[in-house]
Amino acid sequence: MVTVALPETIETAFDVQGLNIFYGAKQAINDIDLSIKKHEITALIGPSGCGKSTFLRSINRMNDDVPGFRAEGLIQYDDINLLTDNIDTVALRKEIGMVFQNPNPFPKSIAKNITQPLKEHGIRSKRKLTEQVETNLRRVGLWDEVRDRLDTSAYSLSGGQQQRLCIARALCIHPEVLLLDEPASALDPIATAKIEDLLLHLKDHYTIILVTHNLQQAARVADSTAFFYQGEVVEHTDTEQFFSNPKEKRSEDYISGRFG
């Protein structure tokens, strides 16, 4: 288990300044500033098309291949700007893991979903691989449910189990940050609760950014919440404060369901 000891003074994981994102002529993110703290869960909320997913995917550069995509500004991470051209996206994505809206395990056995990424990143020892399967499945609370059928297809799992497997798969390569793009929106309430519970356990070791449609979810798990609207960050503050006493009129309207 790696709990990374970076200098205590650095509390901020990402410092976003003056970020603009375009798809061709269309501007998706409009000059936002945002500071994301380490070892916290930051929820990004807002109506569809507000830019929250676009922002999330620009952190690990998953939008690089989208035709017409262009990002300008600063996403400061430790001592570098993640938007510069010379970023090694492979190393970056290893360090900043991602979990998607729809569970997307590989069409292989449950165990191989963990061992394949490990092998890909150079771990060969059989003993270590088996050990890691157990460690990571335990971390997401899946071990007791699947220990007897590690060799069956990942698709034999329920949607919620698949999503936890995907989280385990993201964790097994020791990321520092986890980006979650509406990870529970395709799941039923019980599976959702398990995922939320898991996130609360994980935040001690990882910086977590959670995009969600579900306001209650943000309220339940996030330490701070950022409200995106039409490509801008309307308000970013402590979650409790955001939901009980929002500063901005638009935040209040959104929380009370007046739009979106």
Add this chain to the structure above:
Amino acid sequence: METNLRASERLVRKSRKLSLKNPERNGKIVVYTAAFLTVVATLAVTVFLAQRGLQSFYMSDINPLEFFTSTNWNPSGDNPTYGALIFIFGSLAVTLASAVIVAPLGIGAAIFMTEIAPSWGKKVLQPVIEILVGIPSVIYGYIGLTVLVPFIREQVGGSGYSLMAGIVVVSVMILPTVTTLSADALNRLPNGLRSSSYALGATRWQTIRRVLLPAAIPGLLTAVILGMARAIGEALAIQMVIGNTELLPGSLLDPTATMTTIITLNMGHTTFGSAENNVLWTLGLILLAISYLLVMAVRFLGARRKI
């Protein structure tokens, strides 16, 4: 641990390794080469065929006008003539006639498969017809030779070896092709088209005729054109039943020849470089040009389909 390194040391790309063992780059080289090879192959086919095919005109001194318009084919006479119109006519006749026969049948069957009995069509008809697309053409020729030719001889007249036999054999051959491609075209139509038409109270036939067919026309035309491409290029099946006489047919029951059949028959026993051999290459070049034309037509229709 490397986590003690700063991000600039962990995440910034090191200068490109020039090692030969860079799978990322080697993989790219391999796939680009393969893609490039298709261009090389196409160019090679075009250049080689053009080079040989044009020799008829500049080395064997055959008059192009005569080549394309004369039916006087007598390469072995004292005063040899090379009018290739018979073969060009034969190919076009077989292709167009079979397209006219197959288009309604194939599209009709495709409508049955997609609109009338979709589940049965998908489970039974589609696989059966796809299997038939793959049956070798010599089999169609062999059946034509052993069933169709005697049938025409006894029931209709003539020797049986005839333009008609060629047309029927080719029609049977391209029918599965046209049917599957038409069914694909109809399946691609958005379901909303159907439901909105039915919601307006249209019957199935009205829906098919007023809504689905017009929307699917580019796709259906593509299906027929690809069928024609197969028809005009088919050699052995036609060769086995058409009689291979170097004469313009006076009727459907007369034997004749096509570009592909004369190539099939004469390529083996003409001397490389002789005028008689050169004209075969010219016919090959014409077939190549027709392929290009049909590909362009299909692309044109494909572009229209997106609108």
Add this chain to the structure above:
Amino acid sequence: MNRKLTDKLATLIFTLFAAVIVLVLAALLSYVLYLGIQQVSWDFLTSKSSNFRAGGGIQDQLFNSFYILLWTMIFTIPLGLAGGIYMAEYAEDNKLTAIIRVCIETLASLPSIVLGMFGLLVFVNTFDIGYSVLSGALTLTIFNMPIMIRTCENAIRSVSPQQKEAGLALGYTHWRTITTVLLPSAFPSILTGIILSCGLVFGEAAALLYSAGMTTPNLDFGNWNPFAETSPLNIMRPAETLSVHVWKVNSEGIIPDIRDVADGGAAVLVTANLIFNISARLLGSWIHRKLTSK
């Protein structure tokens, strides 16, 4: 006419069309198989053909068909895979891609007799390989390459984009994402495509007349030295395939039992084709089931 009646009539006509097609084609297949079954025997499959005497078999032709198929696939599968990967993953939406697409489509719609002429001109004459297994296989490679590229491209494209994202998000390089995520998922469809194209290659004749040739030396099935003149494995020897044989016997054969050999040969061709076709489908869906469920 009443519109309900028109509708019924149209339905009837389309059903009739479909029925006619199925009947005609079913009749053809059963005709070939019925006549052929009476000729096909172990002896027919394992004895040499004769040019003028009755009672010949198709042993060498059958071997040649499979041998040329083998070499064609050795050339085509890597090319088709690589080309398919290019088209699905690397091709940008630009002029170059459009040109490559036109080339693939042109190669795919080229009459096989024209390809055969090209094989004669380039492989047989210019490269001076002569009528041979190799010339035939190279010619069929051009015939089969566009089909394989399309198969692989479609197979890769039909893999869910979420799979690709999973790979990339785990820090796989683009190439490793292709080889460890996309290709395994596309494998069932690629395999189906390969077997189906085996069927097409196996039955192809026109492209082989003037590339692999229409004769076979007296093969010695005891001699497996690939450099020996009469070895079946020699790739520089002429090789008449089964479909070429069926054509030749029918159109210029002088043996007394033309009909018997033609019937038998045709039945074997059709059977081989059916086996390729059905096994492709069964295998493809079996592997797919294995990968995605229990």
